[in-house]
Amino acid sequence: MDYNVKNNDVIVSEPDLDLDETLDCGQAFRWKKIKSDFEKTYTGCFFNNQLTVSQIGKGRFIFHDTTESDFVSTWIDYFDFNTDYGEIKRQFSQDETLAKACQFAGGIRLLRQNSWECLISFIISQNNNIPRIKGIIDRLCGKFDGRFPTPEQMAGETVESLEYLRSGFRAKYLCDAVDCVSSGKINLSDIARMPISEAQAELRKIKGVGPKVADCVLLFGMHRTEAFPIDVWIKRVLEKYYPNGFPEFASENAGIAQQYLFHYIRSIAE
DNA sequence: CGCCAGGACGCCC
C-alpha cells in the first residue's frame, strides 16, 4: 500500500483492494454506495470515524476529507493495509479451487471491525438477507445519532423496546447479548485472546450465538483469521471441492479463504 | 399464495 496526501484527501494505491468486494460483501453492513459509475464511492463509519472513500479504476482510492493522522491511526488498521493479501493469495493458489476463487474475488480484504458491533450484527444476520440486515442496523444506529450504540447505551433494552427494529425473533437474542456484555459476564476483549475453541464456547454462552455467528464474530470482529464460518454456501463448497477436508496449508488464514470461496461459489451458482 | 434469506433453538428419537 502506498499513499500520499493531496489537499484534504489521502490518495491510496493498493492493488489488492476492491471497494465493492470488500465493503459490500456481507462482512460489514453500514457502508452505503452513493456513486456507482467510474468513480464508485462509499460512505460509512467505523466507531465515530466517518469516511467517504472512492475507487478510481483498479487499485486507486481517494479517502475524502481525511487527514494523514486519521488515515494512519484509523484507516490503515481498519482496511488491514499492513497485511500483504497478494502473498496470501499466492499461497492459496496452490489449490485449484482457491486459485479460481482468488481470481474471482481477489479484491476482498478482511476489515478489522469492532467486536461488539460484529456480535450484534451477526446475531441479526441469522436466517436473514443482507438488505434486511442493513435495514435493522440502520434503524438501530438511527436511534443513536447514526452511531452504533455501546453495550452501556443498550443496557436495559427489552424485546418490547426493540420492536422498532423489526428484527423478529432475534430481539430476545439481542437482549441477552446486551445483558451478557454490559454485566461483564462476557468479556469480548478477553475472548479475543483466548484459544479458538475456548473463545467459541464462550461466545456461544450468549443466546442466539451458534457456531456460525461465533466464528463470524471471531473472524470479522476480532481478526481471528483461523476462524472459518460455515454457512449454507460454504457447506456446499466443502462438499463439492473438499470432501477430504480443507487444505492444511490454509488453516492459519482459513477465514480469509472463506471470504474468497463464499463469493466464488455464489457466482457460479447463479 | 409459497418460498427463501450467510442459523439457532428445542424437542424428538
Add this chain to the structure above:
DNA sequence: GGGCGTCATGGC
C-alpha cells in the same frame, strides 16, 4: 448426537 419443525420479517 443427528434430524427436523419453528422462529419474524420482507422481497420476490
